[in-house]
Amino acid sequence: xxxxxxxxxxxxxxxxxxxxxxxxxxxxxxxxxxxxxxxxxxxxxxxxxxxxxxxxxxxxxxxxxxxxxxxxxxxxxxxxxxxxxxxxxxxxxxxxxxxxxxxxxxxxxxxxxxxxxxxxxxxxxxxxxxxxxxxxxxxxxxxxxxxxxxxxxxxxxxxxxxxxxxxxxxxxxxxxxxxxxxxxxxxxxxxxxxxxxxxxxxxxxxxxxxxxxxxxxxxxxxxxxxxxxxxxxxxxxxxxxxxxxxxxxxxxxxxxxxxxxxxxxxxxxxxxxxxxxxxxxxxxxxxxxxxxxxxxxxxxxxxxxxxx
Ligand code: ZN
Numbered sequence: 522x523x524x525x526x527x528x529x530x531x532x533x534x535x536x537x538x539x540x541x542x543x544x545x546x547x548x549x550x551x552x553x554x555x556x557x558x559x560x561x562x563x564x565x566x567x568x569x570x571x572x573x574x575x576x577x578x579x580x581x582x583x584x585x586x587x588x589x590x591x592x593x594x595x596x597x598x599x600x601x602x603x604x605x606x607x608x609x610x611x612x613x614x615x616x617x618x619x620x621x622x623x624x625x626x627x628x629x630x631x632x633x634x635x636x637x638x639x640x641x642x643x644x645x646x647x648x649x650x651x652x653x654x655x656x657x658x659x660x661x662x663x664x665x666x667x668x669x670x671x672x673x674x675x676x677x678x679x680x681x682x683x684x685x686x687x688x689x690x691x692x693x694x695x696x697x698x699x700x701x702x703x704x705x706x707x708x709x710x711x712x713x714x715x716x717x718x719x720x721x722x723x724x725x726x727x728x729x730x731x732x733x734x735x736x737x738x739x740x741x742x743x744x745x746x747x748x749x750x751x752x753x754x755x756x757x758x759x760x761x762x763x764x765x766x767x768x769x770x771x772x773x774x775x776x777x778x779x780x781x782x783x784x785x786x787x788x789x790x791x792x793x794x795x796x797x798x799x800x801x802x803x804x805x806x807x808x809x810x811x812x813x814x815x816x817x818x819x820x821x822x823x824x825x826x827x828x829x
Contacts, residue, residue, distance in 0.1 A: 529761050529763060532761045533680070536810070540806075543814045551679065553678065553686045555683075567829055569692055571717065571721075576694055580667075582669065588646045589643040589644065590644050591642055593642070597781050597782065604647065609647075609676075613638060614637065645675035646673075647675065654781070661698060662787065665699065667695070674689065675688050683806060684759045684766045686802055689801070691801065692798065693798040695795070699792075700775070700793040704773060706795050714769045714771075714799070721826050721827060722811055727753060727755055728753065728755075730754040731744070755770075757811075759807050766807070774796070776791040777794075779791050
């Protein structure tokens with residue numbers, strides 16, 4: 522592998538090489554798409570159990586959506602206007618016999634056959650919670666809803682940074698209700714998430730953040746998101762000390778999704794929503810970085826916290 526002149530890129534490459542050499546990640550030939558070893562998955566599973574244990578007293582509804590979103594629901598959101606470069610659109614072959622012959626001919630001649638495909642009814646899910654909002658359309662129960670979600674999500678951002686995967690899992694808690702309920706949820710989980718990650722030995726820092734909105738207009742959207750304190754992240758160094766990685770994020774959407782999908786509180790007002798997400802692969806990578814590649818040698822208190 523050619524070493525980069527940029528020190529941060531070089532640090533990413535060096536750490537990625539170590540993870541692959543240790544067998545924790547299995548390369549696919551595409552940046553950001555990896556297999557995970559049994560040891561890696563064991564930590565993901567233990568951390569997920571920890572998240573579930575810590576949220577159990579809230580008695581969340583548990584819902585699991587597949588990692589795809591209907592194209593219709595995708596189009597109801599403004600993801601395309603905000604993050605066109607990150608989307609994953611699923612296309613397939615919808616032609617007949619004649620087009621099929623042409624498709625095979627192109628493949629066999631090494632020509633681009635992908636332009637012969639057509640959009641299907643589904644997109645890759647860009648966030649675990651995007652499938653939930655359309656499913657909540659209508660009037661919420663009196664105390665709103667709190668939902669526990671986990672899903673693989675897709676973001677097209679190939680990177681040498683092992684913590685920036687194209688497909689990874691988020692464990693979210695989503696609150697739908699009054700503005701007060703959404704904000705209380707956000708604040709509660711920011712504190713609780715920080716405590717949980719610290720108890721796992723990760724020296725996280727809380728920062729105001731913004732989403733990577735695309736283009737010139739995106740800069741304004743990012744600034745407005747920061748000014749309104751809508752997004753916070755908990756960051757910790759993984760491959761680079763200079764550029765710590767977000768391993769937990771909280772988002773207060775105000776009435777954005779409720780407005781789009783017609784979600785109302787029991788007294789007929791437009792609902793507000795907030796979600797918090799634990800990035801399971803990133804947390805696992807942070808644990809390996811901090812405590813070493815062999816979980817059997819991790820500090821006793823960390824092993825106890827994670828019930829290893
Ligand atoms: Zn979310």
